[in-house]
Structures are given as structure tokens and as C-alpha cells.
Amino acid sequence: MYAFDIERPTTVAEAVNALKTDEAQPLGGGQTLIPTLKARLAAPSKLVSLSAIAEMIGISREGSTIRIGGATTHGQVATELAESYPALGYLASKIGDPAVRNRGTIGGSVANNDPAACYPAACLASGATITTNTRDIAADDFFLGMFETALEEDEIVTAVTFPVPQKADYQKFEQPASRFPLVGVFVAKHDDGVRVAVTGASESGVFRWTEAEEALSADFSAGALDGLSVDADGMITDLHGDGAYRAHLIKVLTGRAVTASR
Known part of the structure; x- marks a missing residue:
């Protein structure tokens, strides 16, 4: 693995500012990025960890919609949505193993858009909205192809909002x-x-x-x-x-x- 610097901002604004550095890359749960670095398939000069940004962690419900912060782990989604949105809670409970579920985040998964990731299917079927530090993007407009999304440079997924279906x-x-x-x-x-x-x-x-x-x-x-x-x-x-x-x-x-x- 190459040497790199790491920053741990505590607000979205700090994270966006840190990502303006050349070759800086956001770090969610690291379940995809860290193996990529170990294999020397990427060599960012700086990683910007999103795990300490309180406003990006947690789940809330308002009416018939559920908002999940981008830094919320799969384990949290599995536990907290088991009753309020069972299909999504079940999906999260079957991602990887306990170690992956306790580190991996919904924002990281959505932003990476692995062709075999589970969350993108939930987003599309639910008609979810992906919120970034600058805008809201409908799931139908967000996923553009294998490992490709509508995210612009220095744009991070701060939350995903799911309408709860019948x-x-x-x-x-x-x-x-x-x-x-x-x-x-x-x-x-x-x-x-x-x-x-x-x-x-x-x-x-x-x-x-x-x-x-x-x-x-x-x-x-x-x-x-x-x-x-x-x-x-x-x-x-x-x-x-x-x-x-x-x-x-x-x-x-x-x-x-x-x-x-x-």
C-alpha cells in the first residue's frame, strides 16, 4: 500500500474543503477502497474519512419516508429498519459478514455503485433520493453504469431518503x-x-x-x-x-x- 495522509473532518463543510486537495479521496467504511489500495490499484495522496461526521450518521423517519445518513453502517440499517422497512433491513443484514456490516456504509456503497452491490437495487425499486453536499438526485438519474454515478468531483453522498412502499x-x-x-x-x-x-x-x-x-x-x-x-x-x-x-x-x-x- 502506498503512503498517504488522512484527515478526519467532523462536518460536511470540512470534508468538502479537504477533498479540494489534488488526488484526495473520500473514505466511507473502506470496504472497497482499502482493498483497492492494498492491491495498489489506486494511490490517492490523502484520504478524507467521513466516519466522524455526526450529521451523516443515523436514521430518522418523517411520515412515509426514511432518511439514512450517508455514514450510517449496514449494521445500523439492518437493526433499526427490521420493523419499519423490513425489506431494506433484511437487505442490509445480508451484506458481507459482521465485520463488513459494522464498517461499511450506505453512502460508500451507493457512491461506488459496484455492479453487484445490494443498495442500488433498493434505491431504484424504492424510488429513493440521494442527497449530496450540493443537491438531491433521484435514484433513476443517479446510477449511470458499472461503477459510474452522477456524482461530480468533490461531491459526497450525505444521505439517502427512501419512500416506504406498501x-x-x-x-x-x-x-x-x-x-x-x-x-x-x-x-x-x-x-x-x-x-x-x-x-x-x-x-x-x-x-x-x-x-x-x-x-x-x-x-x-x-x-x-x-x-x-x-x-x-x-x-x-x-x-x-x-x-x-x-x-x-x-x-x-x-x-x-x-x-x-x-
């Missing part, structure tokens, strides 16, 4: 070694229709399965998916499964999520 569920077909989803599907039934988001499957990262959304908005049952299929073109092929396998899993997991939704 019903929701997350189904994850786990790759045992990494515990990342080979395919993950988040289904959410809202007043104005159903949203279905898929992670782990596409070469372009997280996406919405619009055909399933239309069918389920008319009939929220697994049977509504009969006759639908996902095109295998553009799906990830690796040693764990080819594109056709992942395309098949998307339909299977969507049906399971609909049946299990609560």
Missing part, C-alpha cells in the same frame, strides 16, 4: 465465497405502481425490469410474470454463471420477491 421484498441469490449477489432483485409496490430493480446481473450495473413492472402493476402476483423473459444479451458471464443463467434467475427471484412481499 409492500416490498429483496431476494438475493448469493455467491457463497464473496457473499455478493449473483443476482439480486428488489420488488416494491407503491401507490402508483410496482418497481423492480435488479443487481448483480447486467454488464451495465443495476437496472429496472420495466416489463415486469408493467405486469405486476396490473396484477401483483407471481403469475403475472408468466410469459415474460429477460434477454440474456448484456448479462454478465463469468465462472459462476453465464448470461442465460442470470437472466433466468432474474425471473425466478422476482416471482419469489412478489410472493414474499410484506
Whole structure:
């Protein structure tokens, strides 16, 4: 690992100012960045830790929306949302192992937009809003492709706000070694229709399965998916499964999520 400086600001303003330094990089929970540094795939001159910024930590509810600070850990989300948003709490409880859940943060996961990360699917299906130090961004406009988001330079994720749907569920077909989803599907039934988001499957990262959304908005049952299929073109092929396998899993997991939704 290369040598670097580290700063631990206590406010968002201090963090943004620290990131103006050339080659400075924000550090959330470090579950992606630290292994990247160890492998010498990145060499920032300074890391700006976000873990001590109190205004970015914690969960609050106002009416039918839940706001989660960007520096809130997966473990906190799993514990505190088990009753108020079970699908999201369950999703967080299945990320990595206890060490990862106690260090990794929702803001870091969303900002990194790993193609197999779980939170992006929850954001898209829930119709979440990603808040940064400068603006609010709808989830549909935030995730642009594999490891690509709408974040500008020196912009950090300070919070994510989730509208709580009528019903929701997350189904994850786990790759045992990494515990990342080979395919993950988040289904959410809202007043104005159903949203279905898929992670782990596409070469372009997280996406919405619009055909399933239309069918389920008319009939929220697994049977509504009969006759639908996902095109295998553009799906990830690796040693764990080819594109056709992942395309098949998307339909299977969507049906399971609909049946299990609560």
C-alpha cells in the first residue's frame, strides 16, 4: 500500500474543503477502497474519512419516508429498519459478514455503485433520493453504469431518503465465497405502481425490469410474470454463471420477491 495522509473532518463543510486537495479521496467504511489500495490499484495522496461526521450518521423517519445518513453502517440499517422497512433491513443484514456490516456504509456503497452491490437495487425499486453536499438526485438519474454515478468531483453522498412502499421484498441469490449477489432483485409496490430493480446481473450495473413492472402493476402476483423473459444479451458471464443463467434467475427471484412481499 502506498503512503498517504488522512484527515478526519467532523462536518460536511470540512470534508468538502479537504477533498479540494489534488488526488484526495473520500473514505466511507473502506470496504472497497482499502482493498483497492492494498492491491495498489489506486494511490490517492490523502484520504478524507467521513466516519466522524455526526450529521451523516443515523436514521430518522418523517411520515412515509426514511432518511439514512450517508455514514450510517449496514449494521445500523439492518437493526433499526427490521420493523419499519423490513425489506431494506433484511437487505442490509445480508451484506458481507459482521465485520463488513459494522464498517461499511450506505453512502460508500451507493457512491461506488459496484455492479453487484445490494443498495442500488433498493434505491431504484424504492424510488429513493440521494442527497449530496450540493443537491438531491433521484435514484433513476443517479446510477449511470458499472461503477459510474452522477456524482461530480468533490461531491459526497450525505444521505439517502427512501419512500416506504406498501409492500416490498429483496431476494438475493448469493455467491457463497464473496457473499455478493449473483443476482439480486428488489420488488416494491407503491401507490402508483410496482418497481423492480435488479443487481448483480447486467454488464451495465443495476437496472429496472420495466416489463415486469408493467405486469405486476396490473396484477401483483407471481403469475403475472408468466410469459415474460429477460434477454440474456448484456448479462454478465463469468465462472459462476453465464448470461442465460442470470437472466433466468432474474425471473425466478422476482416471482419469489412478489410472493414474499410484506
